[in-house]
Amino acid sequence: MEGVDYLADERKKAEFDVNEMKIVWAGSRHNFELSDRISKLVANDPGFSKEGRTMLPRKELFKNTLRKATYAWKRIIELRLSEEEAAKLRHFVDEPAFTDLHWGMFIPAIKGQGTDEQQKKWLPLAYKMQIIGCYAQTELGHGSNVQGLETTATFDPQTDEFVIHSPTLTSSKWWPGGLGKVSTHAVVYARLITNGKDYGINGFIVQLRSLEDHKPLPGVTVGDIGLKFGNGAYNTMDNGVLRFDHVRIPRDQMLMRVSQVTREGKYVQSDVPRQLLYGTMVYVRQTIVSDASNALSRAVCIATRYSAVRRQFGSQNGGQEIQVIDYKTQQNRLFPLLASAYAFRFVGEWLKWLYTDVTQRLQANDFSTLPEAHACTAGLKSLTTTATADGIEECRKLCGGHGYLCSSGLPELFAVYVPACTYEGDNTVLLLQVARFLMKTVSQLGSGKKPVGTIAYMGRIEHLMQCRSDVKQAKDWLKPSAVVEAFEARAARMSVACAQNLSKFDNPEEGFAELAADLAEAAVAHCQLIVVSKFIEKLQQDIPGEGVKQQLEVLCGIYYLFLLHKHQGDFLGTGYITSKQASLANDQLRALYSQLRPNAISLVDAFNYTDHFLDSILGRYDGNVYPKLYEAAWKDPLNQSDIADGFHEYIRPLLKQQLRTARL
Ligand SMILES: CCCCCCCCCC/C=C\CCCCCCCC(=O)SCCNC(=O)CCNC(=O)[C@H](O)C(C)(C)COP(=O)(O)OP(=O)(O)OC[C@H]1O[C@@H](n2cnc3c(N)ncnc32)[C@H](O)[C@@H]1OP(=O)(O)O
Numbered sequence: 001m002e003g004v005d006y007l008a009d010e011r012k013k014a015e016f017d018v019n020e021m022k023i024v025w026a027g028s029r030h031n032f033e034l035s036d037r038i039s040k041l042v043a044n045d046p047g048f049s050k051e052g053r054t055m056l057p058r059k060e061l062f063k064n065t066l067r068k069a070t071y072a073w074k075r076i077i078e079l080r081l082s083e084e085e086a087a088k089l090r091h092f093v094d095e096p097a098f099t100d101l102h103w104g105m106f107i108p109a110i111k112g113q114g115t116d117e118q119q120k121k122w123l124p125l126a127y128k129m130q131i132i133g134c135y136a137q138t139e140l141g142h143g144s145n146v147q148g149l150e151t152t153a154t155f156d157p158q159t160d161e162f163v164i165h166s167p168t169l170t171s172s173k174w175w176p177g178g179l180g181k182v183s184t185h186a187v188v189y190a191r192l193i194t195n196g197k198d199y200g201i202n203g204f205i206v207q208l209r210s211l212e213d214h215k216p217l218p219g220v221t222v223g224d225i226g227l228k229f230g231n232g233a234y235n236t237m238d239n240g241v242l243r244f245d246h247v248r249i250p251r252d253q254m255l256m257r258v259s260q261v262t263r264e265g266k267y268v269q270s271d272v273p274r275q276l277l278y279g280t281m282v283y284v285r286q287t288i289v290s291d292a293s294n295a296l297s298r299a300v301c302i303a304t305r306y307s308a309v310r311r312q313f314g315s316q317n318g319g320q321e322i323q324v325i326d327y328k329t330q331q332n333r334l335f336p337l338l339a340s341a342y343a344f345r346f347v348g349e350w351l352k353w354l355y356t357d358v359t360q361r362l363q364a365n366d367f368s369t370l371p372e373a374h375a376c377t378a379g380l381k382s383l384t385t386t387a388t389a390d391g392i393e394e395c396r397k398l399c400g401g402h403g404y405l406c407s408s409g410l411p412e413l414f415a416v417y418v419p420a421c422t423y424e425g426d427n428t429v430l431l432l433q434v435a436r437f438l439m440k441t442v443s444q445l446g447s448g449k450k451p452v453g454t455i456a457y458m459g460r461i462e463h464l465m466q467c468r469s470d471v472k473q474a475k476d477w478l479k480p481s482a483v484v485e486a487f488e489a490r491a492a493r494m495s496v497a498c499a500q501n502l503s504k505f506d507n508p509e510e511g512f513a514e515l516a517a518d519l520a521e522a523a524v525a526h527c528q529l530i531v532v533s534k535f536i537e538k539l540q541q542d543i544p545g546e547g548v549k550q551q552l553e554v555l556c557g558i559y560y561l562f563l564l565h566k567h568q569g570d571f572l573g574t575g576y577i578t579s580k581q582a583s584l585a586n587d588q589l590r591a592l593y594s595q596l597r598p599n600a601i602s603l604v605d606a607f608n609y610t611d612h613f614l615d616s617i618l619g620r621y622d623g624n625v626y627p628k629l630y631e632a633a634w635k636d637p638l639n640q641s642d643i644a645d646g647f648h649e650y651i652r653p654l655l656k657q658q659l660r661t662a663r664l
């Protein structure tokens with residue numbers, strides 16, 4: 001980095017090896033070197049400049065995204081990047097585009113739900129981008145309720161084709177990214193009807209646009225759904241609307257891994273569970289959990305650096321004012337978010353492992369871990385995206401007024417990120433899926449079926465229902481066993497309380513609906529237990545580097561003690577801790593803030609973000625905030641002239657009129 005480093009003093013305070021922490025953050029030396037190389041490649045290429053992006057009108061913004069996405073593809077080919085390198089490059093280009101859905105959902109849907117033959121036919125075309133695809137599931141009338149989708153795919157045995165049709169306005173596909181203006185193909189989810197019988201939802205590969213002139217094919221109506229939240233932000237994506245008027249596709253374009261329709265029109269269900277139809281969602285939810293730490297760490301990096309630069313009040317004898325990062329209130333808002341970024345990183349790594357494991361089992365026809373994989377991906381997607389979206393907004397507030405400027409990077413980051421709470425499953429709907437899994441687990445206790453994996457703790461239910469915390473002094477809260485038991489007891493007791501209340505209803509579905517808010521809270525408690533446990537397990541590994549493990553222990557402590565403080569009501573209400581023990585937890589939390597403080601800047605440096613990727617004046621590596629903010633203001637189009645457009649038309653007559661009135 002060239003020039004003065006205004007954060008140099010902060011960096012000197014670090015009590016750990018930042019370079020080793022960079023490797024822990026990246027997951028491995030290989031990952032670190034890959035991210036470092038590709039992020040610099042993108043940052044140094046003017047073709048990926050972000051200059052002026054938030055000021056472009058929609059059409060220009062979208063065209064610019066098409067240019068960038070195709071330029072990225074050109075560079076991927078020229079540099080002969082591997083699949084892993086190409087994915088990193090798209091990540092660091094940092095602009096939502098149709099390619100996210102092509103690579104992230106269209107291809108995985110064909111891989112997960114297509115037969116070998118179908119994969120052989122479609123994947124090479126998709127890998128070379130000779131066709132571009134999207135994932136068309138959600139409709140105007142239904143998103144969460146997948147079984148309620150209305151689009152039909154009716155088999156016609158005369159011609160050996162499916163007829164894809166949108167029977168109602170509400171059956172219009174609505175939201176799929178990349179659909180509006182770009183995709184040539186889509187995996188369309190529709191009700192499979194053969195011999196007059198409705199067999200429920202299945203995926204179909206449907207061509208939408210001509211590969212010659214890109215015009216919609218006969219019977220296809222397609223377009224963009226309109227401007228979305230935030231300036232720039234997610235408007236780089238062409239989320240689309242799609243209607244079919246009796247569009248015919250060959251039978252072999254039904255994705256046939258889960259079920260098949262024969263030439264005669266007979267429906268055949270394979271021996272794989274129907275839930276595999278939802279497999280692409282499980283995959284994407286897992287990637288969204290991994291991505292949460294990316295988004296949160298960006299916001300935290302900006303807010304932490306700026307909090308060290310910004311000074312307010314407390315000047316003594318003409319000396320400097322206090323850095324706002326030294327206020328306990330600032331630390332209490334910021335440091336748990338820094339800790340959460342690390343916590344989500346590690347739980348994301350673990351979830352990736354779980355997903356790989358379940359995928360291998362599925363290939364060997366072992367479906368036993370699918371329910372747990374669904375509960376973990378759904379629950380952790382909900383937990384991490386909610387906390388990340390809220391955390392980004394908190395970081396904006398932590399930056400005071402300047403956080404509201406687009407040049408802080410935070411408004412755009414928030415606007416791009418916040419739909420993660422909705423897409424790939426509304427966060428409340430997903431928590432209720434976890435709650436169903438928990439209620440099923442509780443109902444099976446005593447049946448001889450031993451709970452395993454993330455619900456193994458339920459196997460010790462008798463102990464967890466009656467144990468009490470033995471914390472006597474603040475530092476007892478640093479013992480992993482004390483913490484894990486606290487989170488297990490809270491989660492188990494909340495689930496059991498829900499199950500007991502449910503048993504009072506004659507109709508379980510009515511009971512579930514009535515108790516949904518409590519059930520969602522029990523699901524949150526279970527998911528927080530997973531994140532805390534995985535952080536603690538990470539610390540049990542061998543972690544090299546001077547002081548690195550100690551810093552991670554501080555972060556882990558902050559993560560769980562902050563949760564304990566925030567959800568004190570649960571821990572006290574379920575009777576596991578006393579109010580005295582809650583207060584000791586808070587004392588320990590404050591002590592950990594003081595330990596973290598000198599390391600804060602280096603802990604965000606460990607994310608290894610380039611200034612290009614952060615795209616934030618407040619988060620600049622060198623902390624040179626004020627001159628750059630001042631400079632940026634003058635680049636606003638409004639400042640291209642002293643007299644604004646519209647002045648002569650509107651303001652001048654007003655001023656003249658006031659002048660006349662004053663003269664009277
Ligand atoms: C795309 C690239 C991703 C990259 C991410 C990184 C981010 C980068 C930066 C961001 C920039 C751009 C990326 C943007 C990407 C946006 C992508 C967004 C795409 C979408 O939104 S696609 C549409 C997603 N839609 C949903 O998620 C719908 C949610 N609804 C459902 O999942 C279901 O309908 C339901 C709520 C689960 C209910 O289903 P159903 O009524 O059928 O089920 P039941 O409750 O009756 O349960 C039956 C039975 O099935 C089990 N089950 C349910 N789901 C699953 C599953 N997925 N897997 C396994 N099992 C499942 C359930 O537990 C029941 O079991 P039981 O009978 O009790 O044993």
Ligand SMILES: Cc1cc2nc3c(=O)[nH]c(=O)nc-3n(C[C@H](O)[C@H](O)[C@H](O)COP(=O)(O)OP(=O)(O)OC[C@H]3O[C@@H](n4cnc5c(N)ncnc54)[C@H](O)[C@@H]3O)c2cc1C
Pocket residue numbers: 101135136137138141142143144145174175176177234239419422423424425426427428429432516
């Ligand atoms: C930016 C963005 C990109 C997207 N990309 C795609 C895409 O590429 N492909 C695609 O197919 N779809 C896509 N979607 C659609 C997305 O998956 C759905 O919006 C999402 O699944 C939520 O469904 P919904 O809109 O029907 O919400 P709704 O279900 O209508 O939710 C409305 C409210 O009702 C509540 N609610 C609903 N059901 C229940 C229940 N059973 N119990 C309690 N509360 C309930 C919810 O919590 C929420 O508060 C995208 C959406 C967005 C915002």
